[in-house]
Amino acid sequence: MRDLFADDEHALPRRENITAGAVLMRGVALGVEDELLAALAAVAQDAPFRHMTTPGGVMSVAMTNCGAGGWVSDRSGYRYDSTDPETGKPWPDMPQVFRRLAIEAAADGGYDTFVPDACLINRYLPGARLSLHQDRNERDMACPIVSVSLGLPASFQFGGPKRIDPIRKYLLRHGDVAVWGGPSRLCYHGISTLKAGDHPKIGPMRINLTFRRAL
Numbered sequence: 352m353r354d355l356f357a358d359d360e361h362a363l364p365r366r367e368n369i370t371a372g373a374v375l376m377r378g379v380a381l382g383v384e385d386e387l388l389a390a391l392a393a394v395a396q397d398a399p400f401r402h403m404t405t406p407g408g409v410m411s412v413a414m415t416n417c418g419a420g421g422w423v424s425d426r427s428g429y430r431y432d433s434t435d436p437e438t439g440k441p442w443p444d445m446p447q448v449f450r451r452l453a454i455e456a457a458a459d460g461g462y463d464t465f466v467p468d469a470c471l472i473n474r475y476l477p478g479a480r481l482s483l484h485q486d487r488n489e490r491d492m493a494c495p496i497v498s499v500s501l502g503l504p505a506s507f508q509f510g511g512p513k514r515i516d517p518i519r520k521y522l523l524r525h526g527d528v529a530v531w532g533g534p535s536r537l538c539y540h541g542i543s544t545l546k547a548g549d550h551p552k553i554g555p556m557r558i559n560l561t562f563r564r565a566l
């Protein structure tokens with residue numbers, strides 16, 4: 352039997368190398384999905400999703416954070432901040448189920464010393480997108496990023512270290528985890544406009560958790 356992971360209509364490889372340093376592992380978050388969703392609801396109650404402004408305008412993706420550091424943006428630029436500018440409070444603690452999944456997935460992806468101190472949570476409703484960008488606000492670029500997808504499927508655009516490098520696309524589905532670091536750490540990437548749909552567990556949206564060593 353080939354090692355495929357099936358989710359409704361498509362069967363895709365359970366593990367796929369995106370490029371050197373970046374691997375996509377499908378379905379690995381499914382074992383803890385209910386715990387993840389309960390923890391996510393608690394985080395979003397303390398630190399509600401909001402549409403941040405960037406120097407380029409208001410984002411279509413809504414965001415929040417948990418952990419010691421949170422990614423925040425305003426008209427002047429991006430940064431990590433230990434305080435939620437909306438509530439004036441520290442970001443909610445990173446739930447154990449989040450941290451454990453990130454540590455285990457990182458190790459499985461070849462990064463066995465990764466411990467996250469920040470988790471950026473993105474919420475996409477149909478029509479939302481994330482334009483091509485690099486993740487370069489984290490202090491230590493030797494640490495990878497662990498990305499967990501929940502809810503509606505999305506097309507992940509993955510390029511190279513230069514904005515003009517050719518782009519490949521990967522379908523990210525509920526439960527998929529990408530681990531991404533080393534030589535791929537500064538590759539450009541983005542999410543294409545989310546298509547309408549209704550996920551049985553999550554509803555009409557996609558949620559992405561990205562775990563980082565930010566501070």
Ligand code: MD6
Nearest residue numbers: 473486496498531542559561
């Ligand atoms: C998303 N993810 O999947 C957006 N960044 O909604 C990211 O921007 C991202 O998935 C760095 C590493 C992995 C990612």
Ligand code: FE
Nearest residue numbers: 484485486540
């Ligand atoms: Fe990113």
